[in-house]
Amino acid sequence: MRVELGERKRKILQAIIDDYIDCAEPVGSRKIAKKHELGLSSATIRNEMADLEDMGYLEQPHTSAGRIPSDLGYRLYVDQLMEKYQLTVAEINRIKLAMELKMRELNQVIQEASYAISKLTQYTTIISTPKMGKSTIKYLRIIPIDQFNSLLVLVTDTGVVKNYKIKTYNELDSDFIERLNIILNNKLTGLTLEQINSQRMQEIKKEIVCDEEILTSIFGHISDCINDINSADLYLEGTTNIFNYPEYNDIEKAKEFFSFVEQKDKLIKLLNKVNGSKKINVLIGRENEFSELRECSIVTSTYSIGNKVIGLIGVIGPTRMRYAKTISSLEYLTDNLNRTLLKLFYGDKYD
Amino acid sequence: MRVELGERKRKILQAIIDDYIDCAEPVGSRKIAKKHELGLSSATIRNEMADLEDMGYLEQPHTSAGRIPSDLGYRLYVDQLMEKYQLTVAEINRIKLAMELKMRELNQVIQEASYAISKLTQYTTIISTPKMGKSTIKYLRIIPIDQFNSLLVLVTDTGVVKNYKIKTYNELDSDFIERLNIILNNKLTGLTLEQINSQRMQEIKKEIVCDEEILTSIFGHISDCINDINSADLYLEGTTNIFNYPEYNDIEKAKEFFSFVEQKDKLIKLLNKVNGSKKINVLIGRENEFSELRECSIVTSTYSIGNKVIGLIGVIGPTRMRYAKTISSLEYLTDNLNRTLLKLFYGDKYD
DNA sequence: GTCAGCACTCTATGTTAATGAGTGCTAACA
DNA sequence: TGTTAGCACTCATTAACATAGAGTGCTGAC
Numbered sequence: 126m127r128v129e130l131g132e133r134k135r136k137i138l139q140a141i142i143d144d145y146i147d148c149a150e151p152v153g154s155r156k157i158a159k160k161h162e163l164g165l166s167s168a169t170i171r172n173e174m175a176d177l178e179d180m181g182y183l184e185q186p187h188t189s190a191g192r193i194p195s196d197l198g199y200r201l202y203v204d205q206l207m208e209k210y211q212l213t214v215a216e217i218n219r220i221k222l223a224m225e226l227k228m229r230e231l232n233q234v235i236q237e238a239s240y241a242i243s244k245l246t247q248y249t250t251i252i253s254t255p256k257m258g259k260s261t262i263k264y265l266r267i268i269p270i271d272q273f274n275s276l277l278v279l280v281t282d283t284g285v286v287k288n289y290k291i292k293t294y295n296e297l298d299s300d301f302i303e304r305l306n307i308i309l310n311n312k313l314t315g316l317t318l319e320q321i322n323s324q325r326m327q328e329i330k331k332e333i334v335c336d337e338e339i340l341t342s343i344f345g346h347i348s349d350c351i352n353d354i355n356s357a358d359l360y361l362e363g364t365t366n367i368f369n370y371p372e373y374n375d376i377e378k379a380k381e382f383f384s385f386v387e388q389k390d391k392l393i394k395l396l397n398k399v400n401g402s403k404k405i406n407v408l409i410g411r412e413n414e415f416s417e418l419r420e421c422s423i424v425t426s427t428y429s430i431g432n433k434v435i436g437l438i439g440v441i442g443p444t445r446m447r448y449a450k451t452i453s454s455l456e457y458l459t460d461n462l463n464r465t466l467l468k469l470f471y472g473d474k475y476d
Numbered sequence: 477m478r479v480e481l482g483e484r485k486r487k488i489l490q491a492i493i494d495d496y497i498d499c500a501e502p503v504g505s506r507k508i509a510k511k512h513e514l515g516l517s518s519a520t521i522r523n524e525m526a527d528l529e530d531m532g533y534l535e536q537p538h539t540s541a542g543r544i545p546s547d548l549g550y551r552l553y554v555d556q557l558m559e560k561y562q563l564t565v566a567e568i569n570r571i572k573l574a575m576e577l578k579m580r581e582l583n584q585v586i587q588e589a590s591y592a593i594s595k596l597t598q599y600t601t602i603i604s605t606p607k608m609g610k611s612t613i614k615y616l617r618i619i620p621i622d623q624f625n626s627l628l629v630l631v632t633d634t635g636v637v638k639n640y641k642i643k644t645y646n647e648l649d650s651d652f653i654e655r656l657n658i659i660l661n662n663k664l665t666g667l668t669l670e671q672i673n674s675q676r677m678q679e680i681k682k683e684i685v686c687d688e689e690i691l692t693s694i695f696g697h698i699s700d701c702i703n704d705i706n707s708a709d710l711y712l713e714g715t716t717n718i719f720n721y722p723e724y725n726d727i728e729k730a731k732e733f734f735s736f737v738e739q740k741d742k743l744i745k746l747l748n749k750v751n752g753s754k755k756i757n758v759l760i761g762r763e764n765e766f767s768e769l770r771e772c773s774i775v776t777s778t779y780s781i782g783n784k785v786i787g788l789i790g791v792i793g794p795t796r797m798r799y800a801k802t803i804s805s806l807e808y809l810t811d812n813l814n815r816t817l818l819k820l821f822y823g824d825k826y827d
Numbered sequence: 828g829t830c831a832g833c834a835c836t837c838t839a840t841g842t843t844a845a846t847g848a849g850t851g852c853t854a855a856c857a
Numbered sequence: 858t859g860t861t862a863g864c865a866c867t868c869a870t871t872a873a874c875a876t877a878g879a880g881t882g883c884t885g886a887c
Contacts, residue, residue: 153849168861189849189868264621365734376725383716504880519830540837540880
C-alpha cells in the first residue's frame with residue numbers, strides 16, 4: 126500500500142501542510158494552485174489531493190471542505206518535507222541572554238531555559254529536572270545549629286546542594302557528631318546516589334554505637350535527602366499559550382488540555398516514553414499514548430552535562446505545530462543549556 | 477438614599493443571593509415564593525425585588541429575566557445576611573490531615589495549605605510566602621567544600637535555612653575562613669534581616685583585612701542570600717478550578733483570568749492592598765482595583781507565627797462565590813496553619 | 828398591604844432559505 | 858496519457874423569521 130511519493134505529490138503535500146500550519150484552515154486546491162507556483166491547475170491539484178487522501182496523508186473534515194494533514198501527513202512532513210528554520214538574530218539573542226543570566230542553582234537554569242522556549246515557540250514547555258542517580262556524594266556533614274537543631278548538608282559532584290533540618294530532643298554531643306561525620310564521609314563520599322540504598326545504610330548504621338533513636342532519625346534524614354535529590358520533578362511553562370490557537374477556542378478542549386497538564390505524573394510518564402537515543406524527538410498526534418493529547422504534538426530534546434544525558438525539555442502544542450521553528454529553537458537552546466550547565470558545575474575552565 | 481432595610485426585604489435578598497450562588501441563574505420571583513417559605517405571593521416578592529433593584533442591591537440582565545445580586549448586594553450579604561457555614565467532618569479532616577503531613581520546610585507547609593484550600597473551596601488560591609524582615613540571623617557560616625567551592629549557610633530564628641554556593645578562583649585559607657566566620661557571626665547574628673542593609677555590610681567589610689575581590693564576592697553572596705529570604709514570593713493553586721463555573725465558560729473570560737493570574741507582580745500588588753487589620757477580608761467585584769478581576773471576589777486571611785502576622789492566603793473566585801464556606805474554610809485553615817508553623821519553628825513544646 | 832390576572836418584553840430555540848467554498852466527475856484537448 | 862475547463866453536487870455557515878417560555882410590571886379587587 127505504501128508507495129514512494131512522486132516529487133510532485135511531495136511538493137503539493139508540503140505546500141498544503143505549510144499553508145495549514147500558517148492558517149489553521151482546511152486548504153483548498155485553488156489556494157495551492159494560486160499561491161505556490163507549481164504551474165498546475167486547481168483541477169490537477171484536486172486529483173493529486175484525492176490521491177494523497179487515499180494514501181492517508183490528508184483528511185477531509187467534510188465533503189465540501191479543503192484538506193487538512195493527518196498525523197501520517199505531519200510525520201512525512203517532519204521526516205522529509207519541511208525546510209529547516211533559521212532562527213532570527215532576535216530569537217538567538219533571546220536564548221543567549223536567558224542562558225547568560227547570573228544563576229546559582231540548577232533549577233533556576235532549568236526554569237529559565239523552559240521559560241525562554243515557551244516564549245520563543247509560544248507553546249507549552251515542560252522540562253524535567255535532572256536525574257541525579259549517577260551523581261556522587263562529594264560532601265556530607267551534620268552541623269549543629271543549637272541545642273535541639275542540626276543541619277544536614279549534602280553536596281554532590283554535580284554541584285547540587287541540599288540541606289535538611291534535623292531536630293533532636295536531647296542535645297547532641299559535639300564529639301559524637303564529629304565522629305559521625307567522619308564515618309559517614311568515609312562510607313558515603315564517592316558513591317553514586319543510586320548506590321546508596323537502604324541496605325547499605327543499614328550496614329553503616331550497624332557500625333555506629335549510639336542511641337538507636339537518634340541514629341534512626343539521622344539516617345532517615347539522610348535517606349530522605351538523597352531521595353529528594355534523586356526524585357524526578359518537572360516544570361511547566363506557558364500553559365496558557367494554548368489559548369493562542371483556534372483549535373483550543375473550544376472551552377471543553379482547553380479544559381481537557383489544562384487538566385492533563387496539571388497531572389505531573391502523566392507528564393513524567395510522557396517524557397519517560399520518549400525515545401532517548403535521538404537528540405530531538407517528535408511525537409505527532411496519536412503517536413503518544415495519552416488520548417488527552419491526541420490532537421497535540423510533542424517535540425523533545427535531551428540536555429546533558431558533558432556527554433551524560435541528564436534530562437529532557439519538551440514542547441507541547443497542537444499537531445498543527447510549527448515543527449521547523451520548534452526544532453531549531455530546541456536545538457539551539459539545548460546547545461546553550463548544555464554549555465551553561467557545564468559552567469555551572471565545573472566553572473569557566475570549560476569555556 | 478441608603479435606608480435601613482426592613483426585615484422582609486433582608487429575607488428576600490438573602491434568599492435571592494443564596495439561590496443565585498447555588499444555581500448561577502437569574503432568580504425569578506416565583507422561585508423565591510415557592511422554595512423559601514416566606515408566606516408571600518410571587519407578586520409581592522416582585523414588588524420587593526423592584527425596590528431592592530432601586531436600592532442597588534439587585535440587577536436585571538434584561539427585562540424578562542430574573543434578578544442577580546449586584547456587588548453592593550453581595551456586600552450586604554457578606555456583612556449582614558449570610559449564615560455561618562459549618563464545615564463538615566470530612567472538610568475538617570482534610571485540613572487537619574494536610575497540616576499534619578511530615579513537613580520540613582516553611583514553603584512546603586505554605587503550599588500544602590494553599591492546596592488544601594483550593595481543593596476545599598474549588599476556587600483559585602494564592603498564598604504569599606512570609607516576609608522575613610523581622611527574623612533575626614541565628615547562624616551564618618562559610619563552609620569550605622573543596623579547593624574552589626565553599627558553601628554559605630544561613631539560618632534564621634524562624635528556622636529558614638538558605639545556602640549559596642560560593643566559587644573562588646584561589647583556594648581560601650582555612651584560617652581566614654575561620655576568622656571570617658567569627659567576625660560575621662559576631663556582627664550579624666541577632667540582627668533582623670531588615671537591619672542588615674548595604675551600609676552596615678560596608679562597615680563590617682572595612683574591618684576585615686583581606687583580598688578585596690574575594691571579600692566583595694563573599695559579601696555579595698551574603699547580601700543576595702538575605703534578599704532572597706526577604707523577598708516576597710507567592711504560590712498559586714487550583715487556577716483551573718475556574719473552569720467549573722459557568723461565568724467562565726466563555727473562552728475570552730477564561731483567557732483574561734488566566735493571563736491575570738500569571739502576572740505575579742499584580743497578584744502581589746493585590747495582596748498588598750488588602751486591609752491587614754482584620755483577620756478575614758473580603759473584596760467583592762469592583763472593590764478591587766484590577767479591572768480583570770471586576771467579576772471576581774477575593775477572600776483573604778492573615779496567617780502568623782505567634783502573634784506576628786507573616787503572610788496572607790487568599791481565595792479568588794467569581795463574585796457569585798460561596799462566601800460563607802470560603803470564610804469558614806479559611807478561618808479553620810489559618811488556625812491550623814498557625815499552629816503548624818509554631819511547631820515547625822519552635823518544636824512541639826508549644827503544643 | 829397583598830395578590831390574581833394579564834399584557835408585554837426579551838431570550839432562547841428551531842426552521843428555513845440563501846450563500847459560498849470546495850469537491851468529484853466528465854469530456855475535451857495537447 | 859496527463860492536464861484542465863466546466864459543471865453539478867455537497868455541506869457548513871449565516872441570516873431571517875417564527876415560536877415558546879420565563880419573568881416582569883401594572884391594574885384592580887379584596
